[in-house]
Amino acid sequence: MTVTSKGRKLRAIDLYSGVGGWSLGLRLAGIEVVGSYDRWGIANETNFKNNHHQAQTVDVRRLQLTDLPTDIDIVVGSPPCTEFSFSNRGGSGDLEDGLRDVIQFLSIVEHVRPRVWAMENVPRMAKIIEKESKEGGALQRFSALGIDTRILNLAEFGVPQRRLRCIAGNFDFDLLRSYDSKTSKLTLGQVVKSLGKSEKISDPVFGLEVVRSKLSDHVPEEPLNDEEIRINRAAKVTHTVYNAMSFPDRLDKPVRTITATCTRVSRESIVIASPEQPGMVRRLTVRERASLQGFPVTFQFYADRHSHKLRMIGNAIPPAFTYYLAHAMVNTPVSEIQSLAEVGKEFKGPVPLAVSAPPDRPGARFNPKRRFKFAIPSLQLKSGVRFEVSNCAVTDPVTWGIDFFFGNSKSIIALSLDAHLRSRLLGMMPPNLRRAVETSLGTLDKFLSTACVDDMQRIWSHKGPGVTTPFMLLDQLDLAGDSLRKVLSEHESFTQDALKEAISLEHGDDYADHLPGLAKLTRNRALIVAGLLVGATANVRLQREDVRPARRAKSAA
Structure with missing residues (x-):
């Protein structure tokens, strides 16, 4: 049920909202998002233009509780994961500082008193919440919120990506898992092929159709040169500490985690055999990343820098997942769940289209003392x-x-x-x-x-x-x-x-x-x-x- 007993839509707020991955999923599930809050202005612009609700540029840590809207049924959000991620200084981030955002999120939940809430972060957060919820811990005072945590693989919920995430909340996780029968299992290759050369593009996740001239941010980068291939191969295949990866990435499986930052020669970057130039390999386009992150092909990313668009996408929670999570939050029976392809047609992309940002080029200038x-x-x-x-x-x-x-x-x-x-x-x-x-x-x-x-x-x-x-x-x-x-x-x-x-x-x-x-x-x-x-x-x-x-x-x- 997405309406109250008085007949109005359920109302939600989105904290640390980014470009609106939570908001879009909730909207598609019939929930009204009345406000989003994030400190990054251009992410808020993207959120506002796509989701058509107030997106305030504000440091959520400094957000006054009295400034929040009333009659809120649902609170969702994704506090910054930087300090908790193992990719940040090998897992040596400032946990105390990172917990400030988690405490602020839970404080808002405590103040707003919604019917249901959910928070997303990196998998490491599950153990941190468990530890800090014990007596004397930083989160002990929030025990009345009914915090439950699970680590979920978002590939099980219609996202073409092996993205492990900690989800915390007070909703029915078993109901969420029961939606598996309603989800499609897509591979990296299917997404890349769906955005290929044809004049009519079919959205691999949401079933939307768009003519190629209306497909933004699908500009392939230059293929990796021989030096970049050697560096990438060493980082992925023969790394001295971490497990070996495929190079190029396998097309017959969901993609590895899409990250917010990477370079042409990073271990994190996804590298595929180039469909445009046989025998060459390249990184993913912005649009390919967005589809793999569970965004509709008509969703627009408003930024003039390629790196900013990558950050927007990599930091987002996939709306293909939040759609199903939203239904679990309102206890929708499995029999009443529509597929993403059925509800995706309701999403109308904003106008004007975002300008495609020029992709990264191979490095041309290096320090004379460049390390090897x-x-x-x-x-x-x-x-x-x-x-x-x-x-x-x-x-x-x-x-x-x-x-x-x-x-x-x-x-x-x-x-x-x-x-x-x-x-x-x-x-x-x-x-x-x-x-x-x-x-x-x-x-x-x-x-x-x-x-x-x-x-x-x-x-x-x-x-x-x-x-x-x-x-x-x-x-x-x-x-x-x-x-x-x-x-x-x-x-x-x-x-x-x-x-x-x-x-x-x-x-x-x-x-x-x-x-x-x-x-x-x-x-x-x-x-x-x-x-x-x-x-x-x-x-x-x-x-x-x-x-x-x-x-x-x-x-x-």
Whole structure:
């Protein structure tokens, strides 16, 4: 039921409203949103023009309770998630500051006394609410509001995106889950295809139709160049800590989480095979992101900067989800729920259309001291254990070399890869193994002897042409590491002794046994010893023997 006993529509307010993802879902469910509140002016403009209700530009923290409208049945909102997100400084955000917004939201609920309320945030918020609701916690005083929290995957509610979110409120979550039969399960590929080349566009989520000339913000970016592809692939496929992702992103599944900020070379960005240019890959357009975030194709984003539109979309709660949540808040039976395709026709996009913002272009200007830091794919393990090619920008000219890191998040250990280590390890080998090792390292040594190392920084910072690129060096090290690992895998006794010798050279016999992460090195000793030899060989040729990584670097965490 979306009307009161007196026959009027249920009235709602939307806090921390952004562009109106909550408001649109509630509207489509027959609920009147009488006011939205957000501090970002251009988001409020977008909300007002699309949802046709008052959207006030105000810091919700400073909002006076007496200024709120009366006779409110529903309160919804999405307090900022920045301080709670693990993507913010590895989860080390200011939780106390972030809780100020949650407390303000609940204070408004407490003051307005609506029939029902709901709040959205990142999944981490569920445990924070549980902890802070206990005796002595920052949220204990709100226990009378009947706070229930669940972590939901919005892909189960008609959103073509694997977006996990904490939803808190006092409504029937089981009823919400029962709407599953009314939702469509869409993939990234279906959304991209639906916005393709045809002159009539069919909205993949809401079933709307629009002629291509009326489709805004669907301007493809330039495809990623070779350098951007290498950086993206390293961040997604061979990251030293996080799980591997597909590259390009798979089209046969819902898309990964759409974020508010990303660059052409970020781990977070979604990269697809370009439908317009076979063999190339590109990032998503603004319109593709919006559809994947559950917005109708006629919803307009009013901003003159591409980055602002990405932020608007990434920060929004998908209206395709809030439509179903709104029905759960008013206890609509499953049998009475209309699909998004049925109700979407009621949404009329605003006029005039938003001007499409120019998309990002490949970076053209770089610092002459631009940093390079990539793990050698064949010589890395997860949990940060890796052999890493990097440049040292504090020297003049910039120097290049290979470092080895292991340990744990609280104590990162490094070993010096130099001529002395190489000599000691080669000297420990029986003659037949030494010949095989030197043969395996021969191609790398030949490459290094002719490489124009001075070119690498100039090419990497895009300051001029050259012969040897940093990625050429990385590829040669990768090949050498893979080859040498295979050779050493048949010599367990030697690799065990060699690993112990390398650790003792740097840290001494007594201390070495207590270093964190040694068990993992021992289990993978063929790979580690191969990396020690490859790295030491390269550093000798790169003349980086005098550059020593810190023996122990305490993590800030």
